[in-house]
Amino acid sequence: MENIVTKGLQGTIVIPGDKSISHRSVMFGAIAEGQTMIHGFLPGDDCLSTISCFQKLGVDIQMIDDHTVLVNGRGLQGLKEPTDLLDVGNSGTTIRLLMGILANTPFHSSLIGDESIAKRPMKRVTNPLRQMNVHIDGRDEGNFTPLVIRGGKTSGIDYQSPVASAQVKSAILLAGLQANGTTTVTEPAKSRDHTERMLQAFGVNVQVDGLKVSIDGGQALQGTRIEVPGDISSAAFFLVAGAIVPQSRIVLKKVGMNPTRTGILDVLHQMGAELTFTNKHEDEAEPFADIEVNTSSLKGIEIGGDLIPRLIDEIPIIALAATQAEGVTVIKDAAELKVKETNRIDTVVNELRKMGADIEATNDGMIIKGKTPLHGNTVSSHGDHRIGMMVAIASCIAEGQTVIEQKEAVAVSYPQFFNHLHQLQV
Numbered sequence: 220m221e222n223i224v225t226k227g228l229q230g231t232i233v234i235p236g237d238k239s240i241s242h243r244s245v246m247f248g249a250i251a252e253g254q255t256m257i258h259g260f261l262p263g264d265d266c267l268s269t270i271s272c273f274q275k276l277g278v279d280i281q282m283i284d285d286h287t288v289l290v291n292g293r294g295l296q297g298l299k300e301p302t303d304l305l306d307v308g309n310s311g312t313t314i315r316l317l318m319g320i321l322a323n324t325p326f327h328s329s330l331i332g333d334e335s336i337a338k339r340p341m342k343r344v345t346n347p348l349r350q351m352n353v354h355i356d357g358r359d360e361g362n363f364t365p366l367v368i369r370g371g372k373t374s375g376i377d378y379q380s381p382v383a384s385a386q387v388k389s390a391i392l393l394a395g396l397q398a399n400g401t402t403t404v405t406e407p408a409k410s411r412d413h414t415e416r417m418l419q420a421f422g423v424n425v426q427v428d429g430l431k432v433s434i435d436g437g438q439a440l441q442g443t444r445i446e447v448p449g450d451i452s453s454a455a456f457f458l459v460a461g462a463i464v465p466q467s468r469i470v471l472k473k474v475g476m477n478p479t480r481t482g483i484l485d486v487l488h489q490m491g492a493e494l495t496f497t498n499k500h501e502d503e504a505e506p507f508a509d510i511e512v513n514t515s516s517l518k519g520i521e522i523g524g525d526l527i528p529r530l531i532d533e534i535p536i537i538a539l540a541a542t543q544a545e546g547v548t549v550i551k552d553a554a555e556l557k558v559k560e561t562n563r564i565d566t567v568v569n570e571l572r573k574m575g576a577d578i579e580a581t582n583d584g585m586i587i588k589g590k591t592p593l594h595g596n597t598v599s600s601h602g603d604h605r606i607g608m609m610v611a612i613a614s615c616i617a618e619g620q621t622v623i624e625q626k627e628a629v630a631v632s633y634p635q636f637f638n639h640l641h642q643l644q645v
């Protein structure tokens with residue numbers, strides 16, 4: 220049960236490690252030569268699934284403490300045939316990137332996940348990998364888990380991706396790392412580029428030319444030290460909370476500022492939020508900064524086009540912000556939301572409506588009219604971490620009690636979320 224926050228949200232939060240970067244640091248460390256030490260790792264359920272899969276592939280991975288991980292790399296050819304199923308849990312990033320890494324392994328692997336993963340489309344990765352000669356089988360012609368992969372000798376491809384997806388791009392590039400010749404992926408819009416940046420940190424030459432990324436096969440990765448910045452997708456919940464809860468002032472430390480991820484900042488700025496940036500570290504492989512947010516008067520805006528991949532995971536919390544903005548907010552070009560942990564167009568619209576929002580679903584997004592007072596109700600995360608955190612922030616401004624079902628889902632990307640929220644309610 221959550222209560223309306225009476226005195227505003229006040230304080231400083233160190234944002235936990237970036238999920239996308241944490242996954243990649245373990246995966247790339249596993250296929251590198253030598254040791255990789257990861258600092259600022261996110262011990263969220265999804266990243267723990269990645270660790271567990273790579274341990275089953277024979278990699279020695281040690282949690283030194285909650286946020287420090289040591290990976291003893293086995294090199295590109297060093298993975299071992301797993302004796303057990305590779306269970307990715309709830310994590311789309313784990314299964315799709317893993318498929319790329321397994322593309323050249325001359326053994327058999329079986330991949331499964333939870334109920335949500337079983338509904339998420341894998342053809343977007345299966346298709347290009349098959350073009351590279353990988354043997355993949357699975358339900359509905361390889362579109363859904365359980366999936367079975369037997370890697371082989373792959374050949375590079377020149378692939379035009381129909382979707383702006385970092386998971387698709389990364390899977391193909393990782394397969395291309397071991398393929399004959401060059402592999403090129405061209406996207407319709409720029410998706411997050413953590414794979415490109417991190418492969419370079421591991422000593423791999425990656426060519427980036429606008430929306431086109433190329434990699435030559437046969438390059439080895441060298442173990443390295445990875446510093447994971449805070450996850451802007453996690454910070455987003457407190458950025459919006461600080462803006463919409465009256466009398467708030469929140470400082471978020473060490474938030475990742477990779478430009479392929481900062482669409483939420485552009486949107487909040489355009490909506491009129493007061494944000495201040497300090498301690499900027501712009502020269503890192505993954506830049507970061509501290510962000511202060513104060514209660515702000517927001518206005519509705521239109522969000523679509525190339526901005527969507529730069530804020531795709533933030534749309535649930537942006538929808539909540541829009542309920543507190545004057546005027547209409549239109550979110551379009553975001554049909555990808557339908558294939559996330561839940562159909563996030565439907566879950567956002569249904570849960571926010573239960574709390575009194577004026578919001579309707581469209582084919583590729585939603586239309587929200589504000590500003591609307593919210594009221595408490597029984598709502599659910601539906602097992603989707605981002606929906607759980609969004610309704611928890613909504614409960615801070617709702618009149619009366621809110622009951623959140625399946626709130627434990629937040630541990631997928633932000634295990635300390637409720638502790639941090641309580642910490643701010645002084």
Ligand SMILES: O=C(O)C1=C[C@@H](OP(=O)(O)O)[C@@H](O)[C@H](O)C1
Nearest residue numbers: 239312383384385386387531532
């Ligand atoms: O590559 C990644 O780490 C991710 C890419 C995005 O998915 P898509 O590649 O499906 O767009 C994002 O929604 C997901 O949370 C993490």
Ligand SMILES: C=C(OP(=O)(O)O)C(=O)O
Nearest residue numbers: 309310311312532559560
């Ligand atoms: C979509 C997400 O993750 P994944 O695709 O890795 O399950 C997310 O974290 O919002």
